[in-house]
Amino acid sequence: MKFARCTKETKQPPSGKKVAIIGAGPGGLQAAGELICKGHEVVVYDMMPEPGGLLIFGIPSFRMPKQAIKKGIKELEDLGVQFKCGVKVGEDIDLEEIIQNYDAVIIATGTWDERKLKIPGEDLEGVYSVLDFLVKLALHEEGYLSEKDVPKVGKKVIVIGGGNSAIDGARTAKRLGADVTIVYRRTKEYMPAFKAEVAHAEKEGVKFIFLATPVRILGDENGRVKAIECVRMKLGEPDASGRPRPEPIPGSEFTIECDTVITAIGEIPTPPFKENGKKYGIEIDSRNRIKTDEEGRTTRKGVFAIGDVVTGPSIIGSVISMARKVVKAVDEYLRTGKWS
Numbered sequence: 343m344k345f346a347r348c349t350k351e352t353k354q355p356p357s358g359k360k361v362a363i364i365g366a367g368p369g370g371l372q373a374a375g376e377l378i379c380k381g382h383e384v385v386v387y388d389m390m391p392e393p394g395g396l397l398i399f400g401i402p403s404f405r406m407p408k409q410a411i412k413k414g415i416k417e418l419e420d421l422g423v424q425f426k427c428g429v430k431v432g433e434d435i436d437l438e439e440i441i442q443n444y445d446a447v448i449i450a451t452g453t454w455d456e457r458k459l460k461i462p463g464e465d466l467e468g469v470y471s472v473l474d475f476l477v478k479l480a481l482h483e484e485g486y487l488s489e490k491d492v493p494k495v496g497k498k499v500i501v502i503g504g505g506n507s508a509i510d511g512a513r514t515a516k517r518l519g520a521d522v523t524i525v526y527r528r529t530k531e532y533m534p535a536f537k538a539e540v541a542h543a544e545k546e547g548v549k550f551i552f553l554a555t556p557v558r559i560l561g562d563e564n565g566r567v568k569a570i571e572c573v574r575m576k577l578g579e580p581d582a583s584g585r586p587r588p589e590p591i592p593g594s595e596f597t598i599e600c601d602t603v604i605t606a607i608g609e610i611p612t613p614p615f616k617e618n619g620k621k622y623g624i625e626i627d628s629r630n631r632i633k634t635d636e637e638g639r640t641t642r643k644g645v646f647a648i649g650d651v652v653t654g655p656s657i658i659g660s661v662i663s664m665a666r667k668v669v670k671a672v673d674e675y676l677r678t679g680k681w682s
Contacts, residue, residue, distance in 0.1 A: 356436030367395025
């Protein structure tokens, strides 16, 4: 995967400007590749132990091989992009410090928090969020985490959700030898996951229960998952997503025995600050997304934002397209000082 479209010989002369990019996922890497080719100094901060974000640590290698991504990252390093990994902006270093020390800042921190089921039993042993499950497994595979710290799946796994993350979690658990069932509150046609990924999961033996949602997770005397109680759903009028709203059918509860539950009901944008962004002059909306104009400018001069931290969960292609568009505005700002 190429993030830079130049070589050492063809990149533009040094501009004397320095850009910080927060987040080394697809958006941050694409922005780094564009900006280094334009002659700007680029420093990328990321909380993970190596660059790549969810490309390396969140999407299983059977769906996205890592070799091409790592090759693209190596090309960035060869061009002069500096990576400061294992650094979480907002905890290890304050965002304001970065803003003060760079000519421009691009926030590309993605969606690393996950929605909770908010049902009884969610804190039982054997209940994992899909990102925690996939990321820790990838950290172990890359040599950063010991096997004892990887979430352990049992023999019968229930995955809650219908997006690509749910499919990734289910297919991964299947590869670990589990009997896997996905429970989704709408019908198959309304699953947000790619149809091809759903077909792969079916072919691999993942089972599906549609029009059902969990109401509580049941535990044994040792505090470990033993079953999940669900309720049947019916489809009602369209909701804000444009899809039929799933509505519970009273008295239709049923129980599924299991020893592991993986929740995958959506990710939440994660700006590089714990509270809202007023301290930094950066506005966010009610869904924790950073507000920007069409060219990625935030409400703080010199600070841009791209990717899922702006839009909410999206696909890699749209994130890369956004990065390319916003980089043009960043370059113009660095060369002219013009903000609007």
